[in-house]
Amino acid sequence: MSDEDYMKEAIREAEQALREGEVPIGGVVVCNGRIIAKAHNLTETLTDPTAHAEMQLIGMAAEQIGGKYLDKCTLYVTVEPCPMCAAALSWAQIGKIVYGADDPKRGYSLFSPSLLHPKTIVSKGVMQEKCGSIVSDFFKNKRR
């Protein structure tokens, strides 16, 4: 499977979030070519402002692996992680992050020094238009 294939799974999660009235961001964690966790934003459902897709994915993946460190895993997520999620991914020592759309307002890359683990590889822009439009359409509809 290619990055696009995995990102399509992340987008499916984002679309599920949309149906549930959640901010439509989704992701998957891949380890040895296998998807070991899928999740989407659940802040409204769980009444928990920290229930971002990535936070749930870290817990789910760590449970699957049976250890705290995800250095052999890749996270695919539709939108650039926020600072909370980036720092959480640093604690998890995630091997690689692949994200779709940039978040120029709240993205982790706005902060310095870097919030990520020094060994984490980052790749961005995978299906970015689709990933970004799901979120921007959601907020446009909300403001209507």
Place this chain on the structure above:
Amino acid sequence: MSDEDYMKEAIREAEQALREGEVPIGGVVVCNGRIIAKAHNLTETLTDPTAHAEMQLIGMAAEQIGGKYLDKCTLYVTVEPCPMCAAALSWAQIGKIVYGADDPKRGYSLFSPSLLHPKTIVSKGVMQEKCGSIVSDFFKNKRR
């Protein structure tokens, strides 16, 4: 109750963490003078690198309040929050943070722009020696 009284409760949580073999950091959330949540670090027990005291406290307090925003609440925590927890506290719009010891290696205050919500008030240094020595003694013993 004074800041010291609430911090003593946070220290009790840190001491409980110590007994469980966890990094000894603890905290409480206070709302209208009442403690509505108590927690300590549980990263080992839960095999989850994000299971810091603050992350659990946000979820517990939000559940108690029945809403995502903790703007009427004060967090007491023994050590300066890490970037993940600071950004999580920003999402929760926490009213006030009172912490004991600084964390000069991984504290949120090392990052810019600020990871906290602009309205959050911060007070530090409450029982800082006691709060700090619990953690430094823990790591000294670990390295032995």
